[in-house]
Amino acid sequence: MQLNENCPIPLSGSHGLVTLAHGEGGLLSRELIRDHMQVILSDPTLNVSGDAACLSLNSSSIMMTTDSYVVSPLFFPGGDIGSLAVYGTVNDLLVSGAIPYCISLGIIIEEGFPIATLDRILKSVRNACERCSVFVSTGDTKVVPRGQCDQIYLNTTGVGIAGPVVPPGPQAIQPGDEILVTGPIGQHGIAILSARENLQFEPEPTSDVNSLANEINAIKGHMEQVRSLRDATRGGVSAVLHEWAEAAQCTFTIMENQLPISPEVQAACELLGLNPLHIACEGTMVIAAASGQGPLILESLQATGNRDAAIIGTARSRQNAPVTIKNLFDRELPIDEPMGAPLPRIC
Amino acid sequence: MQLNENCPIPLSGSHGLVTLAHGEGGLLSRELIRDHMQVILSDPTLNVSGDAACLSLNSSSIMMTTDSYVVSPLFFPGGDIGSLAVYGTVNDLLVSGAIPYCISLGIIIEEGFPIATLDRILKSVRNACERCSVFVSTGDTKVVPRGQCDQIYLNTTGVGIAGPVVPPGPQAIQPGDEILVTGPIGQHGIAILSARENLQFEPEPTSDVNSLANEINAIKGHMEQVRSLRDATRGGVSAVLHEWAEAAQCTFTIMENQLPISPEVQAACELLGLNPLHIACEGTMVIAAASGQGPLILESLQATGNRDAAIIGTARSRQNAPVTIKNLFDRELPIDEPMGAPLPRIC
Secondary structure, eight states, X not given: OOTTTTOSSOGGGGTTBOOGGGGSSSHHHHHHIIIIIIHHHTOTTSOSSOSSEEEEOSOSEEEEEEEEEOOSSSEETTEEHHHHHHHHHHHHHHHTTEEEEEEEEEEEEETTOBHHHHHHHHHHHHHHHHHHTOEEEEEEEEEEOTTSBSSEEEEEEEEEEEOSOOXXXXXXXXXXXXXXXXXXSSHHHXXXXXXXXXXXXXXXXXXXXXXXXXXXXXXGGGGGGEEEEEEOOTTHHHHHHHHHHHHHTEEEEEEGGGOOOOHHHHHHXXXXXXXXXXXXXXXXXXXXXXXXXXHHHHHHHHTTTOSSOEEEEEEEEOOSSSEEEEOTTSOEEEXXXXXXXXXXXXX | OOTTTTOSSOGGGGTTBOOGGGGSSSXXXXXXXXXXXXXXXXXXXXXXXXXXXXXXXXXXXXXXXXXXXXXXXXXXXXXXXXXXXXXXXXXXXXHTTEEEEEEEEEEEEETTOBHHHHHHHHHHHHHHHHHHTOXXXXXXXXXXXTTSBSSEEEEEEEEEEEOSOOOOOGGGOOTTOEEEESSOSSHHHHHHHHHHTTOOOSSOOOOOOOOSHHHHHHTGGGGGGEEEEEEOOTTHHHHHHHHHHHXXXXXXXXXXXXXXXXXXXXXXXXXXXOOGGGSOOSSOEEEEEOTTOHHHHHHHHHTTTOSSOEEEEEEEXXXXXXXXXXXXXXXXXXXXXXXXXXXXXXX
């Protein structure tokens, strides 16, 4: 089906740009949903006329998560706002012990945004949904006048079914527990910064934005030994460990020589004076595993071809600093929690 | 509990304004969530550290809906963006035959937005949630640089449990079916327009933003005779009827002398050249009832003290125009579907 085949008043009447009228509930709104959202997301349950989607879940216990996505630029090496909005929300379900089922898609568009770019983003949403075996159950589109948002913002709210084993959470972490990461650190944040500021690093840093389903699947046989899982998004690995240290009243000590950091992220961080532990990932999670279980979990991850997973540190009884790092000269230094914003609008 | 009681670095360090750092996942993000979102929404399940909320539903069939809210101004006679974001989403669940259970709350804030205003909006969210017997199950906050959104935008995604009788939908509408509205027409759109443009009408038009739970409850004994329900938001009663006419391949004829329109909305529409049928409501729904059932449904609504509900028209076999109005001189005229945007950013 061609996109505008059934469109009585072609959207080209708006010169291929989103107009305020596309957001006002009239004919153009309906056409935008029917000829773009519905066609591209190709989902029969995304009913243009209904106000809510009906979901039949074989579980009385569901998980729910929400995230808005305001990333700039919209397209970056390794992904775009569409794939990010799917993987980000699906990963929040996965690390919470849920089996992702569906997402909602709320779109806020700036007047004048090219419809071709909207279609490209919708296709990316669809592809990411297919890879995650989820679907868009319900959607909404608002258009705001020029200058009242920056191009396009998305919100996805994910619903999943609680899995057989839900990790107890960070308050269960004990001294001696081991901390792992499932992939390289800081890829997403550096890729965004590099693309936004056109930094022209060689090789170009690429976002790790991806589903964590493979990693979750790899460790599922060890889930009883997992205290807590978290995708290391805004604030990076450091933010996860600071939150967990507060919940568990412990200190985490990280070994610098164990951190999986790609040469391009390492080089960019050195040049820009950034700590890779503070930089967001979008396809890497942190695992807190019961003492002695780290090597088994690492083996399971490596058995799937994962070359970047690593045991990066351990939990200890609470010291002065909640998170410390042993550097390459075996000196232990505190890692501050970032107050602030090394990189706005990374997700 | 005072808002900032536990705040080690007082938010007043930001002079009471939201900073980019409040959106970046570090210490200030956590404090904003802990000391404002959690305290004001006063919901123990809104876990600052978790990525997803776990919901125990006694049903395998749930309904889901999403809406973004970009209304301007944020506060208007009768409501604000916070109450609108709750009632709007709850009403979408109610008219779909669901019993509302919870909502997610995604917030996009412009850097520099006053935290006191954020608190006022959060309190309004909480109050509306209490009135609807729903809770905020999960949330997210993003901050964008100045000029990249207009103050604050919300997204709420609602989850409900499918009720005992879910109306079949507009495709079930037959010639002879009766069309009712449960309240006055056009109140919300005119209230927004009047507040935004400072039109100083006397009396001041007030939004009807409210839960439709009372109306749904009043008609629940007749739900088997209801073909379709819809809240008449963007595009007003006219947009609902145009969508239904397409789905049912029928024509609706409205009686102008039956329309419940307040004197202030009537006066404002005449002055501004607007058709009240095109103006959004936020607490009025349209009901399509099986032929002959309209008076019984109207009686049930009136028995709860509702003075504005009315039978406004009937479905007929398809004519040239999908929606027509019989005016005060008994002349039948077509009602066009609004292409466009009489009023941007009304919700």
